[in-house]
Amino acid sequence: MNPVRNQNNPVRKQDISNGVNYVIIGNSASGIASVEAIREYDRKGKITVISNEAQFNYSRPLISYLLGKKVPMERMPFQARDFYKDNKIDLILNKEATKLDLERKYVILADGGKIPFDKLLIATGGRPIVPEIKGMNLNGVFTFTNLDDAQRIERHIKANRVKRAVVLGGGLIGLKATEALIELKIKIAIVELADRILSATFDRKASRIIETALEKIDCRVIANNTIVEIKGRNNQVEEVILKDKKRIPAELVIIAIGVSPNVELAKNSSIKMNKGVLADNFMRTNILDVYAAGDCSEARDCLLGKNRPIAIWPAAKRQGKIAGFNMAGMKREYQGSFAMNSVELCGIPTISLGQTLSEGKDCRILEHFDKNKAIYKKIVLKKGMIIGIIFVNDIERAGIYAGLIKDKVDVSGFQENLLKEDFGFISLPKGYRKHLVTGEVSTL
Amino acid sequence: MGCRLCEVHCLVQHSKTKNIIKAYKGEYPKPTPRIIVEEKGYVSFALQCRHCEDAPCLEACITGALYRDKKIGAVLLDEDKCVGCWMCIMVCPFGVISRNVEGKKIASKCDLCMGEEIPVCVKNCPNGAIVYEEKK
Numbered sequence: 203m204n205p206v207r208n209q210n211n212p213v214r215k216q217d218i219s220n221g222v223n224y225v226i227i228g229n230s231a232s233g234i235a236s237v238e239a240i241r242e243y244d245r246k247g248k249i250t251v252i253s254n255e256a257q258f259n260y261s262r263p264l265i266s267y268l269l270g271k272k273v274p275m276e277r278m279p280f281q282a283r284d285f286y287k288d289n290k291i292d293l294i295l296n297k298e299a300t301k302l303d304l305e306r307k308y309v310i311l312a313d314g315g316k317i318p319f320d321k322l323l324i325a326t327g328g329r330p331i332v333p334e335i336k337g338m339n340l341n342g343v344f345t346f347t348n349l350d351d352a353q354r355i356e357r358h359i360k361a362n363r364v365k366r367a368v369v370l371g372g373g374l375i376g377l378k379a380t381e382a383l384i385e386l387k388i389k390i391a392i393v394e395l396a397d398r399i400l401s402a403t404f405d406r407k408a409s410r411i412i413e414t415a416l417e418k419i420d421c422r423v424i425a426n427n428t429i430v431e432i433k434g435r436n437n438q439v440e441e442v443i444l445k446d447k448k449r450i451p452a453e454l455v456i457i458a459i460g461v462s463p464n465v466e467l468a469k470n471s472s473i474k475m476n477k478g479v480l481a482d483n484f485m486r487t488n489i490l491d492v493y494a495a496g497d498c499s500e501a502r503d504c505l506l507g508k509n510r511p512i513a514i515w516p517a518a519k520r521q522g523k524i525a526g527f528n529m530a531g532m533k534r535e536y537q538g539s540f541a542m543n544s545v546e547l548c549g550i551p552t553i554s555l556g557q558t559l560s561e562g563k564d565c566r567i568l569e570h571f572d573k574n575k576a577i578y579k580k581i582v583l584k585k586g587m588i589i590g591i592i593f594v595n596d597i598e599r600a601g602i603y604a605g606l607i608k609d610k611v612d613v614s615g616f617q618e619n620l621l622k623e624d625f626g627f628i629s630l631p632k633g634y635r636k637h638l639v640t641g642e643v644s645t646l
Numbered sequence: 647m648g649c650r651l652c653e654v655h656c657l658v659q660h661s662k663t664k665n666i667i668k669a670y671k672g673e674y675p676k677p678t679p680r681i682i683v684e685e686k687g688y689v690s691f692a693l694q695c696r697h698c699e700d701a702p703c704l705e706a707c708i709t710g711a712l713y714r715d716k717k718i719g720a721v722l723l724d725e726d727k728c729v730g731c732w733m734c735i736m737v738c739p740f741g742v743i744s745r746n747v748e749g750k751k752i753a754s755k756c757d758l759c760m761g762e763e764i765p766v767c768v769k770n771c772p773n774g775a776i777v778y779e780e781k782k
Contacts, residue, residue: 235705263708267729273709277727280710516737519705544732551745553736597735598744601702605739627693627740628684638739639696 222247224529225309225317227299227467228325229253230262231515232496232522234281236323239526241289247530250292250317252299252309257349258283262327263515265352270382278349299326302471304489321491321529324468324479325522328461328497328513333370337432342439343455346379358454364388367454368442370429372399376458377412377547383454384419384548391422391450393442395459398425403543403554408592411576415548424448429455463498463511476500478511483536485525493529495521504538505556505589505607512539542604544597550576553600556607557582558590565589570621579621586614599626605638606630648690652767652776653679656694659759659766675748680756681767682742692767692776695742695756697721703734703743703755711753718780720758728752 224240226233229251237249260278267273286293294317301310308318330345332338342362344355358364367383369376372394383390392399398409399416413423424444431443432455441451463478473487474480479494481487481501487494495501496518500509517539527534542555560582561567568581575595581603582590588607593600602625606613611634613620619629627635654666661669661677669677681694697720704712704721711727712734714720730751734743746754758778759765768778 261708261710263731264729273729277709280708282710515708515733516702516706523705542736544736546730546732551732553732555736597732599741600736601734601738601743602741604737608739624684624686626682626684628686628689628691 222530223318223320224249224323225319225321226251226323226325227309228323228327228496228498229255229259229293229295230325230327230496231280231518232327232499232525233323233325234259234285235519235522236325236493236495236526236529237289237291239523240530243527243530243532248292249290250294250319251286252294252297252311252317254296254298255349256296258286258293258295260349262348265346265349266378266382268349268382269352269356269379270385272385299467302467302473302492304471304473304492307491319491322493323522323525323529324473324487324492324494324498325496325518325525326464326467326498328511329464330375330457331460331462332457333459335429335432337434337439338457340432340434340439341437342434342453343432343457345457346375347461355454355456359386359388362438362453364453366450366452367391367456368393368429368450368452369456369458370442371458371460372396372423372425373402373458373460374400374543374545375461376456377545379456379458380416380421381547383456384421388454389420391424391452392416393424393427393429393444393450395428396425399423400545400554403541403558404552404592405559405580407571407578408552408554408580408594411578411594412547412550412552415550415576419548424450461497461513463500463513465498468494476509480509481521481525483538484528484533485521485536486528493525495525501536502538503540505540512541514539514541514543516542537608540607544600550595551597552595553591553593553597555591555600555604556589558592560584560590568617568621581620583613583617586612588613588620602627602630609634609637647773647775648683648685649772650683651770651772652681652692653683655766655770656681656756659762660757675746675750678744678746678748678754680742680754682744692771693740693742694767695721696740697756697758702737702739706733706737708733715760718758720760721755722757722760723753723755725750725752 259281261280298312299309300312308316330347366389369392372392427444429442434440478500481494481499485493497513524536544553566583570579577596578594580592657679658666658669683692709727711724743755764778768776
């Protein structure tokens with residue numbers, strides 16, 4: 203019944219006499235997607251999933267919902283417990299894979315355990331970027347990327363009756379943390395180095411709508427600034443000092459300046475990497491039988507036409523799935539992904555797709571801005587195609603646009619309709635409609 | 647012909663009371679139709695979830711709320727699990743998932759009228775324009 207494997211497995215090379223021995227390092231979106239794909243074709247092969255976390259399964263994007271008490275712990279898994287049993291997965295929890303022996307083909311765990319593999323998937327995800335700031339090690343300073351973080355923050359809030367918090371970084375993670383803390387009635391100041399929040403995807407107008415909404419609920423947004431020191435008393439956070447010498451009292455500081463691919467494991471090996479582990483269109487690394495997927499990898503960005511990390515859930519799932527198919531011997535090609543996200547803040551839904559900030563000579567911008575309703579829609583066109591979208595407060599049917607970006611549809615014939623209120627499936631060229639309805643939908 | 651009867655029947659089917667007047671006038675949260683009727687000039691059609699074989703929404707769902715029904719292959723939503731993150735709306739190339747924000751924020755999509763022999767939009771289309779067939 204219990205799929206958790208016992209510790210200290212001795213190496214037994216070829217301990218599976220029939221079938222492939224798959225090992226997946228990482229138990230999140232891409233790792234699990236690979237398992238599903240492998241099992242579509244290979245019911246027999248042995249699958250081992252190694253996770254450095256204790257929870258049998260949970261959805262990382264949900265940690266802000268957990269902290270904000272919108273989702274209880276029992277709803278954190280995105281797969282049922284039975285999934286591991288039904289798919290005959292040997293799940294190793296709470297163990298860090300620290301080294302790879304690529305020649306003899308086994309994974310070495312922190313406790314010395316050795317896990318042999320025939321096919322390996324590196325799906326180690328991302329990890330928070332931690333800046334060097336004086337006072338980072340004080341109690342009450344946290345990053346916010348995994349379940350442990352969320353639980354530690356929750357305990358800290360309870361134990362110290364936290365009333366005020368500073369969030370460093372007005373990107374996606376910072377704002378998700380903010381959203382959760384708002385739910386807990388904590389007063390927040392967001393400190394952002396750029397001139398606006400969500401600066402990687404939002405332009406000034408879009409950011410302004412969210413900033414205004416945040417200010418309305420008494421959440422400060424301090425742009426063009428950063429923390430230079432965190433001060434404390436008795437090892438507890440007391441205040442942060444900003445670049446402009448301003449001081450903000452706080453009992454909690456959340457560091458959310460970004461994530462980078464977690465590539466520790468590949469670092470001292472012959473696996474090729476850039477920021478992330480390089481994966482080709484079959485999610486293969488440069489080493490035979492070693493694959494990479496998800497936030498730790500750099501796979502194809504189909505808009506930019508090059509490999510780069512795209513740390514988003516749907517891309518991780520897709521990459522994991524493609525990796526799994528290829529590991530199981532079913533050749534499937536990854537069509538690439540592009541940056542996209544859906545974030546709701548202060549009750550304002552937003553969706554951004556692709557290259558939202560391009561504004562070169564060859565770009566054309568279509569815009570709809572309704573100040574009263576706080577609705578903003580922007581479309582970036584290049585060579586007759588949509589390359590970027592920002593939708594704030596009206597996201598209905600956004601996926602149609604995502605499809606147009608992904609499929610590189612020439613929209614010049616109907617671009618005047620793109621921002622009309624009744625824009626819909628019917629506005630698309632007949633040929634493309636037919637392709638969508640009859641053909642296989644190309645997955646994003 | 648754009649009569650929108652499918653929309654009416656769909657809304658009623660997804661109401662608590664299954665009574666047209668109560669569904670439209672007295673229910674909270676107000677039920678939503680899962681079918682979209684689009685019209686332009688003389689062209690009109692009804693559009694609902696295609697239950698794609700390689701469904702982008704299934705990959706985008708962060709909670710596992712969207713799932714593939716094992717029996718008939720439909721893409722269904724577990725409303726209790728849905729947190730209204732709208733990732734599915736972001737990736738559906740047909741634009742047939744919408745937000746239902748009347749009560750708890752959740753996605754709203756066609757469920758092929760699970761439990762019914764055939765979906766009500768099909769049954770009640772006076773023109774026979776909506777068909778329900780299994781594809782292998």
